[in-house]
Amino acid sequence: MHEEEIAEQQADITRLLFHHIQAPLTGSQYIRGVLPAPTAAEAVRIATGPENAYTPDDLVAYEIPLHADDHVVTAHDIIGILRALHAGTHVYASDRVGTVMGMTLVRVDVTAAEVADPTPADNALTILRSLAHPFTEEQPDPRLRGFLFLGRNRLRLYLDTEDASGVIAADVRLSSAVTALFAALPSLITEEERMAADATDPHCVRVVDLTEW
Numbered sequence: 001m002h003e004e005e006i007a008e009q010q011a012d013i014t015r016l017l018f019h020h021i022q023a024p025l026t027g028s029q030y031i032r033g034v035l036p037a038p039t040a041a042e043a044v045r046i047a048t049g050p051e052n053a054y055t056p057d058d059l060v061a062y063e064i065p066l067h068a069d070d071h072v073v074t075a076h077d078i079i080g081i082l083r084a085l086h087a088g089t090h091v092y093a094s095d096r097v098g099t100v101m102g103m104t105l106v107r108v109d110v111t112a113a114e115v116a117d118p119t120p121a122d123n124a125l126t127i128l129r130s131l132a133h134p135f136t137e138e139q140p141d142p143r144l145r146g147f148l149f150l151g152r153n154r155l156r157l158y159l160d161t162e163d164a165s166g167v168i169a170a171d172v173r174l175s176s177a178v179t180a181l182f183a184a185l186p187s188l189i190t191e192e193e194r195m196a197a198d199a200t201d202p203h204c205v206r207v208v209d210l211t212e213w
Helices: 003-021 074-083 120-132 179-188
Strands: 031-035 043-049 060-063 096-100 103-106 143-151 154-161 164-173 206-209
Touching: 003 031, 003 074, 003 143, 031 154, 043 074, 060 074, 060 143, 074 120, 164 179
Parallel strands: 060 103, 164 206
Antiparallel strands: 031 043, 031 143, 043 060, 096 103, 143 154, 154 164
16 A cells, blocks of 8 residues: 555544544443554554543553455444454464553454444444535545543644654643644644654654643
8 A cells, every 4th residue: 555545544544433432332442542553554553441541551452454355444344343352352362462652552363353243323323424524535634643542631643744744743631722722733733843752652753742732
């Protein structure tokens, strides 16, 4: 896949999954983050955990390839795979388990993974979303590639923009003036004086701290 195709697919998956920060994925498990896999890898990482989980010890990240044989893996496929993985007990080969940002990282073999069927609520959401927010090929700028809860009042946004190269992580305070932040975000994430490296996060090239903005 071309790097831009990977970016578009990661962005589409993020857009279709983030409602599961409020609606449970299954049982007591919620989506706590969607991470663009590093170095233009053809994968996405989904962090799951309890509804109020903010620390790495409470989260598990699943790395899911964007392709399985000739099949494009969609957000709906990912939901089905994650639900199946959370049903019962699963044993993973040691070479498929690691860590990232303090979280356990499981690399999923999608060719062998079970996929849970969509629920009526899933299908209803698809219908309603398609009517309320029809698909458009026009990409926003900046474009949301992922997110991760870092604390009760801190959210990391993974963004890309035509005005800078690579994925930029922007840390925002959830109690801030959201409307004003949105308006200023395109310029804030490209200001050099705000940028810093984060060696612990392989999903971005730099971080912009906007929590005091």
